[in-house]
Each structure stands twice: as C-alpha cells, then as structure tokens.
Amino acid sequence: MKEYFYYPGCTSPVRLPQYEASTIAVLDKLGIKLSYLHNANCCGAQYVESLSPNAFVAMSGRILALAEKFEKDICVTCGACNHSLKHAKHELDNNKELRIEINSLLKEEDLEYTGAAKVVHLIQILRDDVGIEKIKDAVVRPFDPSLVLATHYGCHLTRPWELAQIDDPENPMIMDHMIEALGATVVQYPEKTRCCGGPLLAMDPEASNRIGLEKIENVRSVGGQGIVTACGFCDIQLAQVQFGGDLKSEDRIPVLQLPQLMGIAFGIDEETLGLDLNKISPEPIINALQEVKC
Amino acid sequence: MSKELHSPTSSFAMEIASIPGGEDIRKCIQCGICSATCSVASVVDKYRPRKLIQKILIGERNEVLKDDLPWLCMMCRTCEDRCQEGASPVDIFHVVRQLAVKEGYIPDAFKQATKTVLLDGWMLEDAYSDFIEEDRENLNLDTNLEWNEEFTRRLMSKYFKGVI
C-alpha cells in the first residue's frame, strides 16, 4: 500500500472537515494510505508570500523537511498549499543561498531540506497512482448520465503550469474524465478556468462575492446541477457566495469536493463522507444514482 | 520567449526591473489583454492591471506604493497565461508589494492575517470551536490539530521586525 503524508492545511480541518474525511476514505478504498504530519505549521499563503518571500519559503520548507525526515511524499488537497509547497520546493532546489539560509533555521529542530520529498495534489494521486480504470472498477453505484455536473479546479491548482504540473491551465480536463468514469455527464461552461474570487475576500468582500456569483451563473447557464471542486478554499467560497445575494434556496447549486462525489459512487456511507455538513444539500446528486448493481 | 525588451523610461520602472520578478516590466507593450481577462477588473472599476503597470512605467512611485490597488490582484495568473508578450503582471505586482512593505505600506487585511499565522502557527485558531471539534469527532478525525507556533514565531523575529 502506497503511503503519503497528508497536509490538509489550515482551512479545511476547520471549515471543511468533510473534505479531509472523504479524501481519506476514498484513497483508502483505492489502496492509498494517508498518515498525518504532526506538529506542522501553516504554509503562509498569499499573506506571508506578499510580505516576505523568504519567510514564505521557510514555512513550506519546514513542512517539506518534516516529510523528508519520515521519508514520505506529501499529499495536499488545497490550492493554496499546493502552490506554496511547490513554489518553496522549486526555490529551495534552485536557489542555493536561500537553501542555506532556510536550513540554518531548520537546524535548530534537527531538520534539513535536501529535496527528497515530493509534493502532489490529490488529483495527481488519483491520476498517477490510481488511474481512471481503477476508479471505474471501484464504482458500485454509478450516477445516472442525466446528472449534469460542472468542474472548478482552482487557479492555484493549475497555475503556473511549470510548478503545478497538474493539467492544462486553460483547458483542464483530468477531473472531468474522472467524473465521467463515475457515470455522470460533465458540462463545459463559459469562463471555466476563472478564479472563484476567494483570494479577494479579505480585501474586498463585495467584489469577491460578485466574482463567485458570476461563476455560479455561468454554471447555471449550461444546466449544471452541481459543482465539483478540488480545493478547500474554492469549495467554501463557491458555496458561501450563494447565500449572500438574493438566490432562492431552491436555486442554489450544490458544491461537492471530488472525493465526496467519488465516495458516493463507491458506496461509502454518507456519514463518513460528511455530506450533511455541506452548506447546500447535495441531496439531488445523491438521488441521481443508478440502481445498485448486484 | 524571445521577445524584444524595451528599456524602462522612469526610475521607478528601472527600480522594479532590477528586482527578480520585476524584469517582466520590460516586456509589457500595454496591449491591455490582462485587463480584458482579469476577474477583479470585471467587478472593480478602479482596478486595471494594464493601467497599474502603466503607472509604474511612467514613474508614479508614490501613488503605486501607497495604494491598495497592487494588493487587489488575486494572483490567479489568468492574465499571465494570456499575455502574448510573456509578461507576468503577478510577478511585477509581487515586487511592488515587497517595495510597499519596505516603505511601510501594508493593507490591514494582510497585516492581520500574517500576524495571526506567525503567532499561532496557523490561520484559524480563533475559529476552531467546540462545534467544529464535534464535527471532526463524528467524522473520526483527530481533534487535536497540533499546529507548531515555535517556528513561525522565530520567523517573526527574523523576517518581520518593524514590519508588522
């Protein structure tokens, strides 16, 4: 069984614990074990990145060094962490001076960055370690093709390509193919690769909201009945914005994290996937399963 | 990309171009594709990445460094993918932010978030309530999140003296 260190970041454990739980459950079903990286720190996100580029690299550098110590690669599920850790790795692998500076800080805890640990996002594990065929095989209750879903990848999952190495930032399709393997239909919508607006929340909540709602309207315009995400931040934002405006409750489009959706088709029970914690009830999606194969 | 570079015309543009990441300012031809593609520009009238770069090119140092505008960029990098000249407004604005920090201008939202992260070791200590702990318990997840703040506090004294 392949094993990774799971670095869930700071947002999901508090605001979206169901993402963490469904990730663990789904990967377990697919033969991948996650164990926790104890005593870690936040990656610093755009805040520390903007104020001190070196401190930003140091924060992720420590996370990478912790993983190295236990000889494991790191699995992330958040776009911001994905960016921070991959950026830090790139800097530390290519900037000798900076590596010396960060290592002198890590030395106090007997840690060292050598570049041995890799960083992969959940989607990469599903693509590279598991593969579409195995995902298909794990399905016990496929969705009905009449269920139409839209995907939102998250900017910091795909850009910049040189660091992220996940999918074409202008036309990402990996997650779309995975969802098709679960039986559902995936629809393309205008401005699919646009940002959810989340990063603007602290500076201009009103504008952040409008950017998110534009996305919802674009999904609605092509008949999307649900949005599937692969970043905790985006997921929270795309659900949250649907409560700010004057959307009627029946007009809200459910937002699910990819492992939640997969877990439903894999027959994992709803409590384990934390479906009742979703802000917008995913009931219509759960009800779109085909009859159980016997 | 082997595009022709132009020489900066203002001392502010030269200053930006001399800092790693900022050299992209020499590639910008002011075509406006970034503004046309930017999600923030589509909802905030005063925010236009092309215009912000223009302000740098013509040397409006004070206006740029003492304004919230460079901090409205979401770093989504959509414009960077679409810029035909291979320039990255994100990298340019990152350099602008670093200079603004040196001049003592940091928007409150950034200051607060950074302070929280460095003091607590993570972002959401205050938001982690008993209710959420219960949700985690029900999901069979560890309730002790075990964040480390010693390291981030050390970073605070090394990199942020007099900054936040």
Ligand code: SF4
């Ligand atoms: S798209 Fe590129 S060249 Fe055009 S204005 Fe923006 S940064 Fe300059």
Ligand code: SF4
């Ligand atoms: S990176 Fe910044 S300027 Fe470029 S499109 Fe995104 S928000 Fe706009």
